[in-house]
Amino acid sequence: MASPLRIHPPEDKDATVAHDDRIAALEDQLAEARREIRMYQALGRCLSEFSVSFAESQASMATMAQSIQEERASAHLAAEVAGETRHSADTMSQHLKRLAQDSHDAQGDVDRLHEQSHKITEMTELIGKIASQTHLLSMNAAVEAARAGEQGRGFAVVAKEVQSLSAQTDRATKEIVPLVSSIQAASSQVKARMDSFSSQSMQFSDSGADMAGKMSSALDLTHRMEGTISSSALRTFVELAKLDHLIFKFEIYKVFFGLSEKHADDLAHHTGCRLGKWYYQGEGKQLYAQLAGYREIETPHKAVHASGKEALACFAEGKVGAAIRALGEMEKASLKVVRGLERMAVSGGG
Template sequence: MFFSSALKQRIKELEQQMQNERDTYAQKLATMESELSAARTQLAECEGNTSHGSELISYQLRGGEMLNSIRFGLADSAETLINERKELKKLDDIFSDTREALRRLSERARLINDQATSSMDAANVLDKTAHGISQLVSSIQEISDQTNLLALNAAIEAARAGSAGRGFAVVADEVRNLASKTHSASEQVENLVRQVISQTEEIKAMVDKNQSSAMDVAASSNQIDHVVETVIDRSDHMQQVIKVAATHSFLNTVKLDHAVWKNDVYNRIDKKKFNEEVNMHTECRLGKWYYEGYGHKHYQNSSSFRAIEKPHKEVHESGRAALKAAAAGNVAEMLRYLDRMETASLEVVVSIESLMEEVKY
């Protein structure tokens, strides 16, 4: 009986122990179910975050398309400004030719004026000479008239003298004939001198008119030259404005190019497009402009321009290296190269903005 009582006690203890263990297991199960529920909730949240992340990437790509649109618009604007600058350069050449033509016209007007002055001086000398000849002819006519009068008086005295004055009468008659011929010749000379004087006056009037016209041409040429000079100055200013605007527009396009290029790198990493080739720093728009284009020709002596090369090269090399690391599954290395890419890209933008500050209106 004692054994039976002890057995019952032992069974009761075992049952209590089992109950305690069941309670413990139940508590652990409840804890595990709670933890499992929390894990499921967390997993759902992660899945939701992943979904949101995909949506964010999708939005980012759509934003990249907008950047592309802006970039192409800016590139077209820069190209238009560059073409306008070329057209203005042609117009500047035309103005230069016009200026040269006006210079030649002004020079010819000056020569005409000088020749007219010389002709006027010669005409004045000729006029004085003609008047001198006219006065001389008048003196000759006066002498002729006096000679004729003396011959007439001599003939009268010879007639009074009779036969003794015949020889003197013959001489007086010859003197009278000579005086008559002299008078006739002097009249002819006087007529010629009058014609010379008349023609000289006409020449003087024509020369004076030509001289006045030459002075008008010279004055008009100077006025036109002043207008052309003003237009050329404004054209030069417009060329400078367009040059700066074209450069600024192009460099702003380049900054957008960098944003689009980096966006493309991130897109390839996200979509695991590791086999597509990424261009080198000499092949992009900035590289061509820098090494062989307008920038190389006009800004290679600028320190800001030269500062672009190193970080620009680093951007492309780091982007390519990040894609290579991503393809190999090395996330840490990929992130390191992406960080270098972003840092170098910022340096490129700073150098570009510094160059834009140097290129002033």
């Protein structure tokens, strides 16, 4: 038997429609809430990757601080070595002055000795002549004596000549004695001065060797300091570039959180930011293009700027999903830039 047909009053039908409308509205709100939850979850993941960039920058800053500390220690050691080098140079200068004076004095003694030697030569020649004449006269006297026998009056003349020559020889000998004594005294003085010269020369040699060693150490330190300064400069720029990109990304996130009204066109192009100028026109291209990590930066750096612009453009058009995906690509590229910069800094000694 069929059940009787029930007819609902109009007011029940209206209540059902209103209830269904409320349910539909709630479902729409729930769907919107779920979309927002997914968006914020995705934003949270991006921010998590963003925090990794901060952590890596923090570690790099610690490395830079250590490098600066080592540079400071090297500079202090260089100052100490420079002070010791200056003292050694002053000591060597004093030795050089004494050596110059002693050398001058020794040269004067040598000159006087040379003059005395000439006089000795002249006196020796005179003695030779006298001896020769005495020899001839003595031979003549012998011949005359043999001829004259007891009548050798010529002996008187010969004897007189021999006596005169003998006197000359005696005088010459007496003149030679003081000359020889003077030469001996001068020779003694020369020897003493030469001994002093030798001793001071040794001191000069030792001081010179010591100074050369210290100068070599100072030169090594200078080279190391130059390398440290260069690597510190690179490290400083790398950290600055990292921070620049963190700020670049933060400006984009501020738009998503309603804290900024920037548009895609307000963002710098990858060639116009600090890193881009350094990479394409500045010291990066001139001095660091050969370093590991340098070429690895270019592609992800372009992607950071392009994805950031895309994220803002999509967000402005209400394409939230596409905007979130662009943010994810920006963060992935950003990490590659950070790691490439770090490799470059490490390969540069920083």
